Amino acid sequence: MADAADFIQETLPDGSEIVRFSGNLAIASIGDLDARLHALPDSVAQIDLSGVTHIDTVGAWLVYRTAQKHGAKITNADKDAVRLIEAVSGVDDSDPVAPAHVPPLSRFLGEVGMGVVVAFTTLLHFLGFVGQVVKASVILMLNPSRFRWHSVVQHFDMVGVRALGIIGLMSFLIGIVIAQQGAVQLRQFGAEVFTINLIGRLTFRELGILMTAIMVAGRSGSAFAAQIGTMKITEEIDAMRTIGVVPAEALVVPRVIAAVIMMPLLGIYASLMAIIGGGLLCWIILEIPPDTFIIRLREVTPMTDFWIGLIKAPVFGAIIAMAGCFQGMQVEGNSEQVGLKTTAAVVQAIFLVIVLDAFFAVFFSEIGWD
Incomplete structure (x- = not known):
């Protein structure tokens, strides 16, 4: 069984911090990783994925969201990680999706028909x-x-x-x-x-x-x-x-x-x-x-x-x-x-x-x- 997902924080000489992920960054192994990532300080400048053995869509989303939140750079990502991060980067939940506009007459006729x-x-x-x-x-x-x-x-x-x-x-x-x-x-x-x-x-x-x-x-x-x-x-x-x-x-x-x-x-x-x-x-x-x-x-x-x-x-x-x-x-x-x-x-x-x-x-x- 692959190691559970984890990360460590290191302080760089300029005072900024780097977050190094390790283990199996998949949904089955994440555990409390999401809550811990929310508690990271604003000084995070780099996210290192060299220690990640496996990553899925959920793990890619956590990495991408953390990078976006802190303005950090993602480094040492393999091909699979890059592909998944690029895929989830197109999903932005900051802007709510506007409901499809239905003309009042169509809505009324639909309700009458139903x-x-x-x-x-x-x-x-x-x-x-x-x-x-x-x-x-x-x-x-x-x-x-x-x-x-x-x-x-x-x-x-x-x-x-x-x-x-x-x-x-x-x-x-x-x-x-x-x-x-x-x-x-x-x-x-x-x-x-x-x-x-x-x-x-x-x-x-x-x-x-x-x-x-x-x-x-x-x-x-x-x-x-x-x-x-x-x-x-x-x-x-x-x-x-x-x-x-x-x-x-x-x-x-x-x-x-x-x-x-x-x-x-x-x-x-x-x-x-x-x-x-x-x-x-x-x-x-x-x-x-x-x-x-x-x-x-x-x-x-x-x-x-x-x-x-x-x-x-x-x-x-x-x-x-x-x-x-x-x-x-x-x-x-x-x-x-x-x-x-x-x-x-x-x-x-x-x-x-x-x-x-x-x-x-x-x-x-x-x-x-x-």
Whole structure:
């Protein structure tokens, strides 16, 4: 094995110093040589390489940098040392390399393009995940003994029962806001009585189920993503696959079924709470008695509005549950991914719910359910 790299300092008659390197001046043998070279005095005038047995690029860079720092002359270098020192002399780290200039328009178009690619890739993966859920559901229907009923009941409690308080309060306040804003605008035309029409149709047809879906996405959809994401990090899902349990059957299908069943019930509950809030404000502000409010509500609100809400609710529930489970399954690496995918689950679920709501609005209008 070659000797480790080293150097000694000698003082010349004129008071300047010469540094004589020796040994194997390669990366494997340098050791603490770099730190010691930094401590050299400014009086170094010459660097002697006569004692160097071998030198590589790292050693050449140390010699060149030391010579440049002190303005010293390099002497007694062999051909290999001269060649390597000349090669590294073209590298100057004193001037930072300026980043390549990218026009703002090109950068903007690049970011938009990357966003579109990510969006379509995510959509394709989500559609594949939906296919897996459908396949798992069919298998469970053909093999009922494999279905986990206790898991569904547990998620009934989390998705539905525990959400009654916040959804009821939110819907009650939204009913008051709709009634107050409608009354203010309709008072200009002396048509305050039509506030009841606004409350009834808007609540049963749109806002009741839509706001419930948004609340469930923020509450239960995020919980699904966080739970499954944590299981992914702790390798519980890999353990389930090892013992022959299909994660889609054990984790995803029960959550989807719970959301599909509970969403219509929560939608009806939210609509009733909004009606109560709107009726209370009409009674206090517009002096419309509750019995008159109820009679008028029955006259102006068609049953089609109620059925539209019931049709949309299970679809929204399935989308929210699958979006949460899908993002949870995408967690990889560390716990930071759990937070990122939980946020993505809420955003994705709300986006899909609003897109589907717009589709349903156009569809029901076209078939005459106005």
